[in-house]
Amino acid sequence: MVVLPVLGLVLSLAAAQFNQEVVVQRNFNMARISGNWYSVSMASDNVTRIEENGDLRIFMRSIHLLKNGSLKFDFLFMVQGECVAVAMVCEKTANNGEFTVAYEGENKVFLLETDYRMYATFYMENIKNGTKTHVLALYGYISALDRSYLKRFVKICKKYGLDSQNIISLINKDKCYDGPLRN
Numbered sequence: 001m002v003v004l005p006v007l008g009l010v011l012s013l014a015a016a017q018f019n020q021e022v023v024v025q026r027n028f029n030m031a032r033i034s035g036n037w038y039s040v041s042m043a044s045d046n047v048t049r050i051e052e053n054g055d056l057r058i059f060m061r062s063i064h065l066l067k068n069g070s071l072k073f074d075f076l077f078m079v080q081g082e083c084v085a086v087a088m089v090c091e092k093t094a095n096n097g098e099f100t101v102a103y104e105g106e107n108k109v110f111l112l113e114t115d116y117r118m119y120a121t122f123y124m125e126n127i128k129n130g131t132k133t134h135v136l137a138l139y140g141y142i143s144a145l146d147r148s149y150l151k152r153f154v155k156i157c158k159k160y161g162l163d164s165q166n167i168i169s170l171i172n173k174d175k176c177y178d179g180p181l182r183n
């Protein structure tokens with residue numbers, strides 16, 4: 001029987017709670033970020049850009065560290081009611097955990113914190129038409145992250161001047177995670 005141990009793993013992950021002691025906030029080992037991630041929650045000072053039809057509403061699928069140190073994000077993006085797969089390569093910078101990419105403008109992407117296991121929080125500064133927009137994203141190893149991770153995300157958002165009205169959930173809100181996929 002293979003089913004029972006797998007079920008046990010899923011249950012223990014679902015029961016996992018945010019643990020301050022295992023949080024990494026600097027000197028990241030980016031290779032350990034590689035893997036499958038779900039977008040659980042996003043926040044922005046311009047919510048229009050992360051709400052339905054927003055150009056920065058991203059449904060993460062996986063992140064991979066490339067040999068040259070760049071970070072590849074594979075995600076889904078809703079275009080006219082269809083989920084389209086997008087691969088975006090963020091170029092590394094001289095700073096650990098900091099990347100740049102041209103996507104809907106110019107972006108600086110920062111890994112803020114992670115436990116390499118259950119969650120990773122990213123911060124992005126987007127400049128489009130000369131307007132700067134701040135975006136935070138909580139990615140989870142499973143989509144059903146424990147509430148304690150969401151509470152942590154709310155706290156981080158507050159540090160960036162974003163409160164509950166700037167935060168949206170991406171779980172069970174869109175077809176991208178269970179609808180048909182067009183490549």
Ligand SMILES: *[C@@H]1O[C@H](CO)[C@@H](O)[C@H](O)[C@H]1NC(C)=O
Pocket residue numbers: 046048049131
């Ligand atoms: C927010 O984003 C929308 C959509 O891109 C844009 O039309 C609007 O001007 C932006 N608002 C601000 C305050 O930048």
Ligand SMILES: *[C@@H]1O[C@H](CO)[C@@H](O)[C@H](O)[C@H]1NC(C)=O
Pocket residue numbers: 066068069070089091092
């Ligand atoms: C790193 O490799 C990726 C994939 O081959 C490529 O798209 C990217 O431009 C490379 N970055 C640099 C700085 O060479």
Ligand SMILES: *[C@@H]1O[C@H](CO)[C@@H](O)[C@H](O)[C@H]1NC(C)=O
Pocket residue numbers: 128129131
């Ligand atoms: C960028 O500028 C165009 C034209 O002025 C405007 O329609 C659009 O909403 C702007 N986008 C953002 C993100 O501010």
